[in-house]
Amino acid sequence: MKISHIEHIGIAVPNLEEAIKYYESV
Known part of the structure; x- marks a missing residue:
């Protein structure tokens, strides 16, 4: 499951x- 760096930082x-x-x- 790939997640964008923007979403990852948000989490x-x-x-x-x-x-x-x-x-x-x-």
Whole structure:
């Protein structure tokens, strides 16, 4: 079962701002 990275972040990181900071640092 394949899941998009957007959906995965939404599940793994409920805090959207944290997800954004994670992507900014990568």
